[in-house]
Amino acid sequence: MNYKREVIDLPNGKGEIIRFQMNEQNSLTGQNMRDLGEILKEIKDDPTKRGVILGTDNPKFFCNGLDAENLLSTPKDKLIEEVGGIVILFGELVKFDKPLITEVTGYAMGGGAVITVASDFKFMLDGKCRIGFTEVNVGLPLPGSFIDRIKMCVEPRYWAEVCLEGTIYKAPEAKKIGLIDEIASTPEEVRKLSVKKLETLSKVPSSAYRATKNTLNASLLRNLEQYKIDTTKSFEQPGVVDNLLEAMTALKEKRRPVFQ
DSSP: OEEEEEEETTTTEEEEEEEEEESSSBBBBBHHHHHHHHHHHHHHHHHHHEEEEEEEEOOOOEESSBBBHHHHOOOGGGGGHHHHHOOOOOOOHOOOOSSSEEEEOOOEEEEHHHHHTTTSSSEEEEESSEEEEGGGGGGGOOOHHHHHHHHHHGGGGGGGHHTTTTBBHHHHHHHHHOSEEEESHHHHHHHHHHHHHHHHHHHOOHHHHHHHHHHHHHHHHHHHHHHHHHHHHHHTSTTTHHHHHHHOOOOOTOOOOOOO
């Protein structure tokens, strides 16, 4: 099972805690990203469910981005489907119009940061946790949909370092720039923040919350299909595939990559 699901009681219905348990680093494959998208669609269509908390019991990794072993074993002509899966999953997260809360209690690199920023509210464990959009550092252009979302929460003067440098942030730094809403000193305290927020949001009339959230995200939602097309085109640029495979190979071999 890639995801452990727990139903919890809320003041006006039920909620779900979805714990990531994909593999040792909670890394992403085309299949487990599709699985999460299907779970979100199911909960979205269930009138008894008022919202979702995304988290993990993994003490080190919330989600460490795309799975290197999976990408290296994928034929070149199929790579766009695997890599592009994160753009599709991001779309499902944004289209999930009920409350969505993410708990970053471990490393959230690349795809882990994407999942986090797609959420309505984002809480992070202080200490050894890290978060960053590291796509450019493995040779991948950052999709426009991710950049649009980053611009919705991160202070403008930090856009360049977040997107162009792939800077990795500790919890206090992430909160300072707006990437994270609140931080806590223990996983239990992070969970308290999440549950309290979900309980508060469940008291808001569901129809009002969903309509307002869709309006808030309207520009991004309108452009999701175009962003998927743009991402495919950017992936076809010379050197992108080769640099990605070199980065994944270097990661596996524990060395510095040599890019084109």
